[in-house]
Amino acid sequence: MHWLSRISVRLLAFNVLVVFLPMAGVLFLDTYERHLLAAQERTMAQEGRLLAASIEATGRFQAPDAEKILIQLGQRHLARLRVIDRQGELLADSAVLGPRREDTQSGSPDATATEDPLLYRIGSLPFRALRRAAEPPDDVVVEWELSSFLDASEVRDALEGRYGASTRITPGSQRSVTLYIAIPVRIDGVVEGAVLVSQSTSRILQALYAVRLDVFRVFLVSLAAAVVLTLLMATTIARPLGRLRQRAEAILDRRGRLRGSFEPSRRKDEIGDLERALAELTRRLEEHLRFTESFAADVAHELKNPLAAIRSATEMAIEMDDPGERHRFLTMVQHDVARMERLISEAREISRIDARIDEEELERVSLDRLLQGVVEAFRIRRGDRGPAFELELEDRPVEVLASGDRITQVVENLLANAVSFSPPGGAVTVALRVEDDNAVATITDGGPGFPVEHLERVFSRFFSYRPNHPADGHSGLGLSIAKAIVEAYHGSVTAGNHPDGGAVITVRLPLAP
Numbered sequence: 001m002h003w004l005s006r007i008s009v010r011l012l013a014f015n016v017l018v019v020f021l022p023m024a025g026v027l028f029l030d031t032y033e034r035h036l037l038a039a040q041e042r043t044m045a046q047e048g049r050l051l052a053a054s055i056e057a058t059g060r061f062q063a064p065d066a067e068k069i070l071i072q073l074g075q076r077h078l079a080r081l082r083v084i085d086r087q088g089e090l091l092a093d094s095a096v097l098g099p100r101r102e103d104t105q106s107g108s109p110d111a112t113a114t115e116d117p118l119l120y121r122i123g124s125l126p127f128r129a130l131r132r133a134a135e136p137p138d139d140v141v142v143e144w145e146l147s148s149f150l151d152a153s154e155v156r157d158a159l160e161g162r163y164g165a166s167t168r169i170t171p172g173s174q175r176s177v178t179l180y181i182a183i184p185v186r187i188d189g190v191v192e193g194a195v196l197v198s199q200s201t202s203r204i205l206q207a208l209y210a211v212r213l214d215v216f217r218v219f220l221v222s223l224a225a226a227v228v229l230t231l232l233m234a235t236t237i238a239r240p241l242g243r244l245r246q247r248a249e250a251i252l253d254r255r256g257r258l259r260g261s262f263e264p265s266r267r268k269d270e271i272g273d274l275e276r277a278l279a280e281l282t283r284r285l286e287e288h289l290r291f292t293e294s295f296a297a298d299v300a301h302e303l304k305n306p307l308a309a310i311r312s313a314t315e316m317a318i319e320m321d322d323p324g325e326r327h328r329f330l331t332m333v334q335h336d337v338a339r340m341e342r343l344i345s346e347a348r349e350i351s352r353i354d355a356r357i358d359e360e361e362l363e364r365v366s367l368d369r370l371l372q373g374v375v376e377a378f379r380i381r382r383g384d385r386g387p388a389f390e391l392e393l394e395d396r397p398v399e400v401l402a403s404g405d406r407i408t409q410v411v412e413n414l415l416a417n418a419v420s421f422s423p424p425g426g427a428v429t430v431a432l433r434v435e436d437d438n439a440v441a442t443i444t445d446g447g448p449g450f451p452v453e454h455l456e457r458v459f460s461r462f463f464s465y466r467p468n469h470p471a472d473g474h475s476g477l478g479l480s481i482a483k484a485i486v487e488a489y490h491g492s493v494t495a496g497n498h499p500d501g502g503a504v505i506t507v508r509l510p511l512a513p
Helices: 006-058 063-073 117-134 153-159 202-250 270-319 323-359 367-385 404-421 452-457 478-488
Strands: 080-085 090-093 164-170 176-187 190-200 363-366 388-392 399-402 427-435 438-444 492-497 503-510
Touching: 006 063, 006 080, 006 176, 006 190, 006 202, 063 080, 063 090, 153 164, 153 176, 153 190, 202 270, 270 323, 323 478, 363 367, 363 404, 367 388, 367 404, 367 427, 367 438, 399 404, 399 503, 404 427, 404 438, 404 478, 404 503, 452 492, 478 492, 478 503
Parallel strands: 388 427
Antiparallel strands: 080 090, 080 190, 164 176, 176 190, 363 399, 427 438, 438 503, 492 503
């Protein structure tokens, strides 16, 4: 059946095992029964010794004396007491001396122990089997019909001067036993007879049988509850997990492409958490696939223009006879090849950042010293051709946890962008401050600033808006690379315009602990 999954079977096995474990405690009722029987035997032995001592105190062993003593006891004893002489003749019997007669021969509790014999027989079946397996065959003695008391082993033991005891099982569907104890009676040191004490264990067994029946009823109810709980858990756990498995198998096509996603669940349990995690996983995977496909398309598009220019220039160079014109076209080819090399190099770099930056070793980077070094390198590199650089730093060291080479790459890309937009004689301001638990670096140039309609696209791959500035050497990936690096270190980078003019790029990175 579709709902009977492997986890459902395991849940059912566990629940049923938990139900069966208390049932094992019922076996300890046998130990309790043995203690009760031992206590009953001790009580019977005390009553028998009391009667024997009373007869011995008379100094003679005669039936009238024994009957008189039994009458004086007033039926206050629990067991049946009989006095037997050495020839096995019955001299006195408590069962015929008063109205409180106890039938020791009918000890079966069938009529009163259980209200449902069939249910009890079903429930007690394993216990009867265990009892039969545990008891030796010699212990199974059927209740006897006495032709002579001398046939009883306990009576023979008592007449020989020893304590005698035996247990006899009453035949029937339920186990009932009668205990027999024989105490020797000595007159002047000679054994003249015996006191035979007998009592049924039916009262004890009736109570134990009732307990077993109640336990079996509880077991049946618990077993039904275990089955119901298993079905409920299978419905609320196994079936949702099965649907998740089916959805996971159907979410990819034969080529490994996503054909859908997991729907976020409203469940408040762990399965709901799993469904929401899978939904978020597929969403991020889908975004990554779209990014990869879009990036590949963008690279192909950006490479298409220089390739077309190279083809045209080479065709023109082949047809030109003038060496000067041929050289001009070959120079154009060389320029476009260099542009393609930059595109490929930066595309490879942004792919490497996306795939490997989480594996790079982190270190404590002094951001103020790094900014000083990069700005000084730009001053030397640009000389008199570039804008002036202004550096505003904190009075204390500012450290972040990152890769020094990657942060240097971020600052160089942002400075290169600012320098390219700064007019001759302009200035580029690099400022560093601490806000809350973040290091905030801003780079402001003196250029025209970002067009408001393009602020959302500033960090997009291959985006470059330079209507009045040459695009030589700019592939449109510099700001994208800077954004990828900063976000990999749990930071952020934003673009805006300064109120006094010029573009402002702000980088936020968490301070090192």
